[in-house]
Amino acid sequence: MMELYDDPAQMEPLVIDSSRPAYDALIGLAHELSEASACLDAALAPATAKSLSELVSGMNCYYSNLIEGHHTLPIDIEKALFEVKEQVAQQDLQNLAVAHIEADRWAKSQSLNKSSLLPFILEVHQRFCERLPKEMLKLKDGSYMDPGIFRERDVSVGIHVAPRADMLNRFLERFTEVYGLRLEWSKKGGISKLDGILTTFAAHHRIVWIHPFLDGNGRVARITIDAMLRECGVNCACLWSISRGFAKTAEEYKAKLAGADQPRMGDLDGRGNLSEKRLAEFCEYAMQTAIDQAKFMARMFALDNFRFRAEHFFQKVRFDLKPESAYLFIHAFATGEFERMEASRLTGLPERTARDVLNALVIEGFLVSDTPRGKVRVGFPMHALGSLLPNLYPAGDLDVDPQALRQLIKADKADKASAAARNVLVHNMKIK
Structure with missing residues (x-):
């Protein structure tokens, strides 16, 4: 030895x-x-x-x-x-x-x-x-x-x-x-x-x-x-x-x-x-x-390259989401963050519709925020990386079962609804 x-x-x-x-x-x-x-x-x-x-x-x-x-x-x-x-x-x-x-x-x-x-x-x-x-x-x-x-x-x-x-x-x-x-x-x-x-x-x-x-x-x-x-x-x-x-x-x-x-x-x-x-x-x-x-x-992450992939993703891959989703996602990426109330102006949609579009992006992690009502910034959910940011991970490791994704989103919606209900209850108790 x-x-x-x-x-x-x-x-x-x-x-x-x-x-x-x-x-x-x-x-x-x-x-x-x-x-x-x-x-x-x-x-x-x-x-x-x-x-x-x-x-x-x-x-x-x-x-x-x-x-x-x-x-x-x-x-x-x-x-x-x-x-x-x-x-x-x-x-x-x-x-x-x-x-x-x-x-x-x-x-x-x-x-x-x-x-x-x-x-x-x-x-x-x-x-x-x-x-x-x-x-x-x-x-x-x-x-x-x-x-x-x-x-x-x-x-x-x-x-x-x-x-x-x-x-x-x-x-x-x-x-x-x-x-x-x-x-x-x-x-x-x-x-x-x-x-x-x-x-x-x-x-x-x-x-x-x-x-x-x-x-x-x-x-x-x-x-x-x-x-x-x-x-x-x-x-x-x-x-x-x-x-x-x-x-x-x-x-x-x-x-x-x-x-x-x-x-x-x-x-x-x-x-x-x-x-x-x-x-x-x-x-x-x-x-x-x-x-x-x-x-x-x-x-x-060069803006032109990222914009091209994002537009293709929301048009060809996630066509179940409204096409205006790409506007909010790209705007968040380019500017850093924006107020939620700006969604209508940025998409050209009625306020309620724009809010629904924004909420759908938040639920899936395309937009993230540190607080429930705070500004939103771009997010990079793992299930979308294969299209949005190819080659960060091996492609096979990013495969997500669509049914599992739907269940995850459904559970997240339930969690957010439950949290919202708790916030309303606390607010009402404070008023009383």
């Missing part, structure tokens, strides 16, 4: 130094990523971006779980996003979806620096694992994993033997010292920001290499890379998913991660214990993957 790593110096290099030949090209990719992400952020109205962010949260869950071999269906993820508690088949996978989404939501509210990076990683693992059923915490040896606890025994992953458990704290301290400091430097902007972006991708490999938990390392690492990128000013609105890119190229993702595990290959391969060349190759692959995802979403 290979000797286990017992000294943090054995995971050097942690960064690609500015003096190294690969640095300039990698910094160029960091600039391209920053620009592509910023262009997408600027293209969408804030309210539309909010709805898209919720959709991307589900995509992160789906694709990050898929990388780990768990196939969570998008419809179950949608239920988790909106906290639908009904019993469904494959309950473990729905719990898995809830666990990932809740951990990801918490992560979005955090700020990272040298002192908070390690507690953040622990808390993400805690929040993810504590929502899983006990059976999903069971390890191969029959023991159970404790959420939010660093491993206390030695492990190997494939041919990679992770650092010794009794030395784990030293590796993690070095990790946070280097990467936390780079995150703080990124606030200066300019080359420091670009260096922070590049360093974030190196950090993704190194936390996977350290393997701090007995299980759940991949998901925690992908939630962490998203948070570190946000700290560097990239994808702050959460409008694209790097997990989707990694899942689409899963074999290459795993191969590049494994490649960066390799020891130094000769005198020209940096000055650390591990291969600088392979680490640079992983960073190049990962940044190019991120750029592709940001540009993919920008094309998907």
Whole structure:
């Protein structure tokens, strides 16, 4: 058996130094990523971006779980996003979806620096694992994993033997010292920001290499890379998913991660214990993957492209809804949000008819609102994504049985009617 790593110096290099030949090209990719992400952020109205962010949260869950071999269906993820508690088949996978989404939501509210990076990683693992059923915490040896606890025994992953458990704290301290400091430097902007972006991708490999938990390392690492990128000013609105890119190229993702595990290959391969060349190759692959995802979403949500798909959808696919539905849906997407009373003006329909059209869109999730009478913004219901936003998910996973959809809508109508009745009762009691 290979000797286990017992000294943090054995995971050097942690960064690609500015003096190294690969640095300039990698910094160029960091600039391209920053620009592509910023262009997408600027293209969408804030309210539309909010709805898209919720959709991307589900995509992160789906694709990050898929990388780990768990196939969570998008419809179950949608239920988790909106906290639908009904019993469904494959309950473990729905719990898995809830666990990932809740951990990801918490992560979005955090700020990272040298002192908070390690507690953040622990808390993400805690929040993810504590929502899983006990059976999903069971390890191969029959023991159970404790959420939010660093491993206390030695492990190997494939041919990679992770650092010794009794030395784990030293590796993690070095990790946070280097990467936390780079995150703080990124606030200066300019080359420091670009260096922070590049360093974030190196950090993704190194936390996977350290393997701090007995299980759940991949998901925690992908939630962490998203948070570190946000700290560097990239994808702050959460409008694209790097997990989707990694899942689409899963074999290459795993191969590049494994490649960066390799020891130094000769005198020209940096000055650390591990291969600088392979680490640079992983960073190049990962940044190019991120750029592709940001540009993919920008094309998907370009107004002309989106309008064309929306008009076709309401004319050819959902012709059971009034054709004026497209006006309200596209207007919400383009402007961000609008008052409900504007529906008549926007559609040219009588007020009551326009209200019915708007309510039908709200019931199915094409329009959403934070309050029963508040402004509405665009929504992206899972059952319509195959037509409205093709290729976000594999087509077969978005298939929804029409009868099941009708039952879901019927149940939602009943829930809304019940809620309305309760509101009227409360209102009348207040008047009395």
